[in-house]
Amino acid sequence: MTSTRNKVTAIIPTYNEEVNIGQAIESVLWADEIIVVDSFSKDRTVEIAESYDNVNVIQHEYVNSATQKNWIIPQAKHEWVFILDADEVVTSELEQEILNTLRNPNKTAYWIKRRTVFMGEEVKYGSWRSDKVVRLFLRDKCRYQDKKVHSEIETEGEIGILNNHLRHYTWKGINEFIVKVNWYSTWKAYDKIENGKPTGFFVTTVIKPFWRFIYEYLVRFGFLNGKVGFHIAILSAYDVYSRGLKIQLIKNGEAIAKDRI
Template sequence: MTISAFLPVFNEEARISHALESLQWCDEIIVIDKNSNDRTREIAQSFGAHVKIVCMENSEAYDSNEWQLFIDNCTSEWVILFTASDVLSPILAKEIRTLISKPDFPFDILDVPFRRYVLGIDSPKSPWHARFSTKVMRKSSIILDMKDVHAVARFSGAKYRLENFEKYHMYHLTHENVDKMMSNHIRYWRAEGKSDKFSMGASAKGVLKEFFRVIYKRSFLLGYDGLMLMFAYLSYFMMSFVYKWEAKRGNGQKCYADIRAQISDEWKNFRKL
């Protein structure tokens, strides 16, 4: 059985070599490069012929077309989802390879042990915490919904979980600083504001739901670190609502243009006096 990695990137010269190092066991690595203007593409090419670079335009909002580009260029039966934030234990890579190479393996989807660090913090009390994540699947199990933002792909089939959490992990080392976090979030907020999949009512309910989630996770017990995680996490959902409000009800530009035009007319009339 062969496996392809899906790696979308933009200006990732500082991190892409670490991600690619963790993917050398794959038969094919498809790098979806969003017209990086640093050394991202050069570094990717240096990893060999099994790295396939596919280019697309970068956009101010998240563009789900990266998924379709990957599917169109993927030649393997199996897929592993990766980002420049990810690194993978070699023991886990070997385990994945062993499982999918079995001719009689009856599963379509693999959940892998997962550790998500946010601004350098990983804790079961983090609202982002998850012990497992769906990262490996048969290509045939992927179903795309291009109108969605966070759930562009869903997976259909029998699921297998690699339970040895203490032995190996996939690490997601996201948001190394607050500026990076906010710039990434803005791209998703813009896309969500334009999407027909989201309503203001559902978004408002989502904020309340996530508020109770951070209370349930007891993030506040981590002290200032926990408060930071709570505020950063909730700010995503609150600002998502603000962007959707602007898309449906925002009138700032017209309102201000009307006021400026009114005052401009007043000054013209004042000068005539």
């Protein structure tokens, strides 16, 4: 006899995601409730999301990713929540695993692995090859850390891990990527200073960017990705350099806008 599964609310945070939002929504149509929480997009994101009859679109002013998600999570109708970024897609294998897990969950949250598609190619080597994020969890027992960048779920319960992957389409073109790096590096620079992390000029603008390239391209075998691996290593080093430069500028009294572009 097949047990009844727990119902789940899928939440998709968005901002200017007209390129991705359709495929993201299509990949979670199996959810019992779908909420798109939009940060007042300037493109067709809301229009596309609202074209789906079973999608509830809510707009809310954005502060950072953690606060946006923590604001919308309690509004989920169902006790199980699944978070999907707009540039991600749930594969059919992961969909089935999630639904099976919800029939008899024995953890309060679950890690889900991601495979990245960058410049049209799946990344098979390097640190971008695969990572994991907590995305399936109990609404009332989990919240995101109070961090401006790369916040993760906190829970007092036990966290399990699923076997299948999300597909992460992180590339929308060089202009969008540089804008994203610029925005994130600003927040990371302020975080480093506020947390009292080492912020010396030579370390932050020379040593760390150089090491990030070597780490991505050689230590993690990124060169086996071909041209894409080289681009990832260069862009990763640029991200670290941008953060380091901003740390120095902020320490020298320059105010760098944190506004989302």
